[in-house]
Amino acid sequence: MTPIKNCIVNKDTTTNPIWLMRQAGRYLPEFREIRKNNQDFIKLCLNENLSSEITLQPIKRFGFDAAVIFSDILMLPYGMEQEVNFEKNFGPKLGDLSIDKIKKTDENSFSKKLNPIYKAISQTSKSNLLKNRDLIGFVGAPWTILVYMMNKMSPKRGLPEKFFNDFSLINSLLNIIE
Structure with a gap:
């Protein structure tokens, strides 16, 4: 059982599992080297090989108890x-927000993208490297995503x-995001 699962499931707190949000990133020279050759951040997040490599960099360097998948809430x-x-x-x-365009996005095209x-x-x-370690994913809360999408x-x-006066847009967007 991984240290995090042992702590949660067995309530064993003799060991404090360690991981950091944003543990992969610009403070690591190996990340900066990859980033130098990959200027488009979205494309970098969508490159499964590089995303995986970046996710594992802090595990190799520091031996944390969990890896946090390299991605972005956006x-x-x-x-x-x-x-x-x-x-x-x-x-x-972010580009202009088109609620009609967003409503046309079906689950299959979203998943494919x-x-x-x-x-x-x-x-x-x-x-x-993840033997006896966990992999943590994350997502932005609906309100956070909404604010980015509307504010651009x-x-x-x-x-x-x-900003908060368009209740119709806010409600429509929250219904989609949630």
Whole structure:
């Protein structure tokens, strides 16, 4: 049983499992080397081999008790046909929000578009490096995803004054995201 499962299932807290969110990323020189040759962040997230390799980098370097799959919460808007780009020194920029276009996105096309992420999860979970370790996935909360999709950039950069006034759009989008 992995340290995390042992802690949760058996309530055994003699060992504190260690993992970090965002444990794979720019602080690692091996990640920066991959990133240097892969400028498009979305394409990097959709490359199952590189995503798996990046996920496992902190396990190789630090021996954490779990790996966190290399991806991004904005893969959901991407899967729903909203354009998503990451600009250096700015962060994410999302395209115009078309609720009609999003409503036309069916489960099959959504799954097909994000299939490389599923493959990366499968590939990573088979790694010998994860023997007696867990693989953690993540997703943004519906409200967080909604704010990014409507704001078309990180809410850290501010929200328009009347951002929350379009109750119809907010409700429609939340119903789809949830």
